[in-house]
Amino acid sequence: MSVSEEQITKLFKARRTVVQMLRDRGYSVDDSDIKMTRHEFIEKYGDNVHLKRDDLLIHCSKGDTPTDQIYVFFPAEQKVGVPMVRNCAKRMKADNVFNAILVVQKALTAPAKAAIGEINSYFSMEVFEESELLTNITEHMFVPKHTVLKDQEKKELLEKYRVKETQLPRILVTDPVARYYGMKRGQVVKITRQSVTADTYDTYRYAV
The missing domain is CATH 3.40.1340.10 (RNA polymerase, Rpb5, N-terminal domain)
Structure with missing residues (x-):
């Protein structure tokens, strides 16, 4: 070529x-x-x-x-x-x-x-x-599904688990996947992974 x-x-x-x-x-x-x-x-x-x-x-x-x-x-x-x-x-x-x-x-x-x-x-x-x-980094087999929550979804999540956003695990806005989705500081992303005992399970991270 x-x-x-x-x-x-x-x-x-x-x-x-x-x-x-x-x-x-x-x-x-x-x-x-x-x-x-x-x-x-x-x-x-x-x-x-x-x-x-x-x-x-x-x-x-x-x-x-x-x-x-x-x-x-x-x-x-x-x-x-x-x-x-x-x-x-x-x-x-x-x-x-x-x-x-x-x-x-x-x-x-x-x-x-x-x-x-x-x-x-x-x-x-x-x-x-x-x-x-x-x-496309999100198509890599080892990258789980990421879904950036809307403001209302974030509010409902925090109320459901009675936590502050800063108590969630963090993800850097410089992380390649965070950059792909254009995440801003303060946003929360849902990460859906495959589980051995169940079909999938969700975790959440707070962008800093």
Whole structure:
């Protein structure tokens, strides 16, 4: 496989995982995007010579909350700096979209990381490197099912067991699965595992 073909395959896999991630977070995505093959990807976006990463932009909303929207940017720069980060933030502000994911080819520059830290005072901008998205971590055989609880579900859980959220076992927001689901500090996730004595059993973790 040539370098060009490898780059296309890498980008195709990264975008596919992002689309699956959006679906698993509750965003409305087309089945055609979920099922898109590499051949269909090239037909739609072109080969490595003609493909423009800007064309890969994704914009979608949550089915139960249409105003909850997200952008997924695929910057063309090999190493994303402050200007690109600020341009993405400007578009988010102009379109009233408060969530975004940047899929970058290489790690951000230190100033770009600092810029995102500032932006996240107003918006939620996550960053994934393409290499982190080549496979869907939630499909690994050793990763149990994770379900992020809604606020009301979290409240009912705490009332049922008469515990405070801080008494639950913890999960770091930097954990790969927590990042996949876009977990924020304070959220609770239900983890469903297979049991030897029963079909399944649930445990809960508090994001910190």
